Amino acid sequence: MSLDLWQGACDRLAAELPEQQFLTWIRPLPPADISDAGAEGLVACVRVPNRFKLDWIRSQYSPRIEAVLGELAGKPVRLELALAPREAPANAGVRPLPSRPHSAARVLANAMAVASQQAVPVPSQASQGGSEPPTEDAAEPARSGTLPQAPVTNRHRLNPVLTFDTLVAGRANQMARTAALHVAGAPGAMYNPLFIYGGVGLGKTHLVHAVGNQLLKDNPNARVLYLHAEQFISDVVKNYQRKTFDELKAKYHQLDLLLIDDVQFFAGKERTQEEFFNAFEALLAKKAHIIMTSDTYPKGLVDIDERLTSRFDSGLTVAIEPPELEMRVAILLSKAKAEGTPLPEDVAFFVAKNVRANVRELEGALRKVLAYAKFSHKEITIHLAREALKDLLSIQNRQISVENIQKTVADFYKIKVADMYSKKRPASIARPRQIAMYLAKELTQKSLPEIGELFGGRDHTTVLHAVRKIGGERQKNTELNQQLHVLEQTLKG
Numbered sequence: 040m041s042l043d044l045w046q047g048a049c050d051r052l053a054a055e056l057p058e059q060q061f062l063t064w065i066r067p068l069p070p071a072d073i074s075d076a077g078a079e080g081l082v083a084c085v086r087v088p089n090r091f092k093l094d095w096i097r098s099q100y101s102p103r104i105e106a107v108l109g110e111l112a113g114k115p116v117r118l119e120l121a122l123a124p125r126e127a128p129a130n131a132g133v134r135p136l137p138s139r140p141h142s143a144a145r146v147l148a149n150a151m152a153v154a155s156q157q158a159v160p161v162p163s164q165a166s167q168g169g170s171e172p173p174t175e176d177a178a179e180p181a182r183s184g185t186l187p188q189a190p191v192t193n194r195h196r197l198n199p200v201l202t203f204d205t206l207v208a209g210r211a212n213q214m215a216r217t218a219a220l221h222v223a224g225a226p227g228a229m230y231n232p233l234f235i236y237g238g239v240g241l242g243k244t245h246l247v248h249a250v251g252n253q254l255l256k257d258n259p260n261a262r263v264l265y266l267h268a269e270q271f272i273s274d275v276v277k278n279y280q281r282k283t284f285d286e287l288k289a290k291y292h293q294l295d296l297l298l299i300d301d302v303q304f305f306a307g308k309e310r311t312q313e314e315f316f317n318a319f320e321a322l323l324a325k326k327a328h329i330i331m332t333s334d335t336y337p338k339g340l341v342d343i344d345e346r347l348t349s350r351f352d353s354g355l356t357v358a359i360e361p362p363e364l365e366m367r368v369a370i371l372l373s374k375a376k377a378e379g380t381p382l383p384e385d386v387a388f389f390v391a392k393n394v395r396a397n398v399r400e401l402e403g404a405l406r407k408v409l410a411y412a413k414f415s416h417k418e419i420t421i422h423l424a425r426e427a428l429k430d431l432l433s434i435q436n437r438q439i440s441v442e443n444i445q446k447t448v449a450d451f452y453k454i455k456v457a458d459m460y461s462k463k464r465p466a467s468i469a470r471p472r473q474i475a476m477y478l479a480k481e482l483t484q485k486s487l488p489e490i491g492e493l494f495g496g497r498d499h500t501t502v503l504h505a506v507r508k509i510g511g512e513r514q515k516n517t518e519l520n521q522q523l524h525v526l527e528q529t530l531k532g
């Protein structure tokens with residue numbers, strides 16, 4: 040049944056996706072391993088040969104794959120993408136290796152599998168993956184037999200969905216977004232190269248695609264190319280084997296805008312670094328723009344030649360930080376709207392408060408909530424979100440502390456946490472403070488004097504007054520009751 044379900048989903052996706060996309064990303068996947076997760080529905084585990092493909096499939100196709108599988112199975116299906124183990128490359132049976140002597144093909148297959156494993160951006164990868172070809176060749180779609188050449192429409196390798204319009208702005212990405220907008224408007228001028236760094240899933244890839252898409256919108260003839268660092272490595276390997284470095288130069292040196300993702304992957308790849316250095320110099324000399332992303336700032340890169348890292352730092356280096364609560368709420372609201380299912384604000388707040396790691400995880404949590412609502416035919420409420428995210432929330436095993444209550448209430452009413460301890464008395468501050476005191480009494484074991492102490496050394500009678508006041512009002516005031524409900528649910532996880 041596992042096989043039938045996967046085959047059915049592939050047939051459906053083949054019909055609805057552009058052929059090129061289906062052939063490139065979906066068809067080469069091995070059948071999913073499907074298991075029953077009880078009340079949660081099914082889990083479909085798919086092995087993907089390398090990190091680049093994993094990220095791409097996750098960001099571009101997993102909601103659709105989950106939806107199609109869910110429709111066919113008649114219950115929610117969660118898609119889990121994992122890297123294929125090195126002994127068994129996921130594509131081994133599907134994708135013919137290029138014709139080479141048998142032993143060379145085997146060496147190449149092993150090397151690809153090893154490289155796939157190494158493609159996880161951890162600092163230690165450099166020490167494992169330092170050798171030059173063919174281990175550098177991990178992720179180039181064009182090199183595999185079944186993957187057709189990129190069509191003219193996608194010669195830039197840009198994802199049209201990743202634009203400035205779909206990128207939610209906030210404090211966390213303010214600098215990077217501003218610089219990126221600037222480059223899109225006047226490439227080759229300031230901030231060249233632009234180096235964007237930050238943790239996983241924070242929107243670096245999205246931002247560089249946005250620049251490319253914007254530039255092409257303004258100037259359809261601009262020569263723009265987006266690629267993941269692994270694809271550049273792969274190109275170097277290919278040209279190294281064929282001794283066609285002129286082709287490589289011709290391809291990269293003529294660009295107006297080069298967008299290159301995850302340059303930390305260049306670690307230990309000397310030949311690649313040399314070619315990148317050449318491309319870099321050539322592009323900057325003719326005032327073409329280069330934007331790079333990485334998981335760390337240039338000086339933090341390991342096993343990359345200093346003449347490169349110092350050049351990476353010679354334009355503008357900006358960080359993308361993890362989004363703060365308000366931005367996470369905004370992202371959830373915007374993504375849900377884009378999916379055609381508006382999310383109530385209290386639910387967005389609940390999810391955002393509980394999922395903090397990065398935007399990719401936020402998207403995953405949202406998908407779960409939306410799928411859960413769809414399949415259970417229930418309205419999206421905090422209660423439902425809590426059910427849908429049960430596993431995730433239980434992992435957090437949160438303990439309710441007064442500090443946590445103060446922070447959550449301050450976030451909710453948009454005041455500073457410091458105002459919880461301050462002597463300020465305006466109602467806009469005093470009321471949230473009373474609410475926090477009330478919740479501290481309700482949700483923790485602390486005594487009134489202890490709570491008073493934690494609220495800036497206030498007397499226990501002040502706490503008692505707040506507890507009685509808010510408790511009494513809650514009975515009559517539905518809006519307050521609803522707000523307290525949201526806060527309680529959020530705090531209890």
Ligand SMILES: Nc1ncnc2c1ncn2[C@@H]1O[C@H](COP(=O)(O)OP(=O)(O)OP(=O)(O)O)[C@@H](O)[C@H]1O
Binds near residue numbers: 094237239240
């Ligand atoms: N500010 C934002 N607004 C809307 N969507 C966002 C934002 N930031 C990130 N995303 C979305 O989150 C997902 C992960 O972002 P992206 O792939 O750009 O992260 P990344 O920083 O490149 O991660 P990695 O280092 O793992 O490659 C994407 O689907 C992206 O569209």
